[in-house]
Amino acid sequence: MKHAETVTFGGSGLDRAAQLRGDIAKTEEDPVARSLVIWRGKPLLTSEGGGLARVPLDHAIMADAGALRIFLGLDDAGPLFAVSLDNWDPELGDDDLGAFLDPSLQHHPSMPPDVCFAELRAVMTQLSPRDAELAATAKSVLSWHDSHRFCSTCGQPSVAADAGWRRVCPVCGTQHFPRTDPVVIMLITHGDDVLVGRSPGWPDGMYSLLAGFLEPGETMEAAVRREVFEEAGITVGAVGYLASQPWAFPSSLMLGCYGVATNTEITLDPVELEDARWVSRADMARAASGEHPDIKPARAGAIAHFLLENWLANTLD
Template sequence: MDLSQLAFRTGGLERAAHLRTEWETLWPKARILPMWRGRPLVAGTTGKGGTLRLCLVASDHPIAALQTAEPLFLGQDATSPLFAADISGWSPEDTARDGGPGDPGEAQPAPAIGDLPDDARFPDMRGILMGLTAYEGELAATARGIIEWHRSHGFCASCGAKSNVSQAGWRRDCPACGKMHFPRTDPVVIMLITHGNSILMGRSPGWPDRMYSLLAGFMEPGETIESAVAREVAEEVGLQIGPVRIFASQPWPFPASLMIGCAAEALSRDMHVDPVEIEDALWITREDLADVFADTHPVIRRPRSGAIAQVLMKNWLAGTLP
């Protein structure tokens, strides 16, 4: 199975968890990834032959001084410690360009301070999935995931008091009741459901025009991966399935999911779509899926490169699923 096009796959980041209590001593010699409203600072071009890269700056760079929270220690490489700096408090002159975390709009140019490349900018991460190396993708996904966790979990879930950042961003401590809180990841099953020469694709309400993907859903407490796949398929389209196979996983920091890629054969094609769960579902033949990837299908647009759904479908189309 070819996973080379899977974004956010393991890139070999050395997280060096044992150094998280020493971040203040590491900061002066660190390199920093500025993050603005969930977007990493990048430079270069995307596409074939592109030179897209993360912009890592020295800890004394003026852009790092724009952060309003304690820096996040990401790990280290062969040359220096690596941190992320959340500068979401910075407001550009053209604030109409950005709608907040996750907004896929136009890339925001970096602030004109310090020595930065002319094309330094903050793009939405969904648009640069395949432009970064596996290592830089892991770095950016880690930074976004932890920053989003701090943004949405600032108060103790036990007593409601405001919690404090600890362990270089990898823990929040409650000063009132002593409870320690750690970053969360929400497991999501995403499944390639087949029946003969066809796969099942669906769309959620509010998705962009012509956007379809594989069925997916959050796992529930006490569930196995296999049980979650069977339950979600039954809830969304009323189908029963055979044995579940598990292929790959993908961190998906929008905001904090782990996508678990699976496949199973449906026992029939007789669907009963639940309109509360999904808007529409279709059986797509192998020939139709080839048109989808060529972006010539009349109903379904080409899937997003780098996402695990696209990787599963492409391997099924090529006959390379185990």
Template sequence: MRHAETVTFGGSTLDRAAELRRRPEEIAQAPRDIVLLWQGKPLVEAPGLDRLVRVPVDHPVLAQTAPEAVLLGRQEDGRLIEARELVGWMPEDVDPAQMNSFVDTSEQRHPLMDDAQVFAELRRVMTRLSPRDAELAATAKAVLHWHVSHRFCARCGAQSEAVQAGWQRACASCGAQHFPRTDPVVIMLITHGNSVLMGRSPHWPTGMFSLLAGFVEPGETIEAAVRREVWEEAGVKVGAVAYLASQPWAFPASLMFGCRGVALSREITIDPVEIEQAMWVSREEMMQAFAGTHPVLSPARKGAIAQFLLRNWLADTL
């Protein structure tokens, strides 16, 4: 694909400084900044919500963070950058139903931070951030979430500890080593003639449709997963399949493999357990949707690989 790494969360050429992960003393002595998250929401500059806040290592708010620090990488000026999760704080006006939801527009201000610094949902701000900030935020969110959900050894049940600058957990009881989880997902632009196959889940906003997607199963190739998922969800057989681009998707921890495939028929039979609706959308209708003039259809969320693939399909740059 001609512009594969221009997808959101990709292409920032971050130096992850992996050679330092075994040198905690060197990390501790190096100049570094902290990217701060709370409830999975990164701290960004308001009102634009277009820049990650870099917190200095001596800031008092860091006393309220979890013990796990994740070394994200090394910046161009040589300074390291870490990620930490703020814990033990909950503002009074938080709506639990909205937090980390599909349409979370809430912002939270911590009393120790500047008024112009707020925690905001990453899906809301991901297209406003620079490619570097977007990659840092997505990496931080995914790895810190992994630490929260994998505190105990999957082999013996004992509590494990973070090692390797946050990129591994070690069990002192049985010696097991655990690594951050990434779930492979295929998302596919399936075409038949001048139309593309679109579907929607019942919890999405009214009118929103996206490309079909599903997890890759153990022992399965990407191509086989594309054909299986389209058949299971929409009852459509797929012939030729080709890889296009990938996107790390930290909600909570997936790697999206964007593919294109050619449908062998147009007949649709959905599995209502998998999706609520599926339909063929012509190129002309999709252009209307992107322009905001379609009477029913809304395109996939800006910043998601689904919209990236659709936009390149419309522009004939796949």
């Protein structure tokens, strides 16, 4: 697919400089080194809807950061790190905090008034490719550290190493590395129709392409066929790959695929899906423009939106 890497979080050619991770002290002392700041998974933005804020390593906000500092790599201005603001606990009264799409903003007292923390889903389409890659990387790796503090072999606390890209158990010596969970997401078509579904609890009118986790010992193609049959009772013949997207919620790699259905009768798995339906190209175009009575446009920035947009434009190639 010619447009594959234009998907949100599709990459920017960041120099991750992995060779520096083993001895990061000199890099941290570089006077131009800066850090991204994350609070409860929300990146700090230069202004509402703006780019990622980059702060010096001695900035006042860093006093509220946890001990862990992730080395993200080098950009044109120098070394970049990421920290989580673990020690900041502001008073919160916003019911939207933690919602499916959290529109709330939080301001740290050390920053200018228009510099706030924002939900990544809400701002992902406004970020440059570089900022999107940095935000996804920082959020994913910091989330991994939060959920993997103990050794899975012996249960003892592990410690961070290699500038945040490895954890080591000091008791049994087991090494642990950041994980990425592969997920297949499928553009399933039959003639000029596409299969979409919605999960229980989604906002009204929200439909998307079917998706599911790859299982151990399973090929991508087999996962596509299994997931579609399990969730909707549709059998799939030909399967192919289109594009991928790192999805830092918390740490998945979405593998965008296409598949050709060999039947159309839907048998719904009510545990997985609240509804599934075939939608014609004409109706999907209406949904994309906000004119469909039952289906809202796919969320911009998600790979489902990207695949549907290219399907409608006949640019999947």
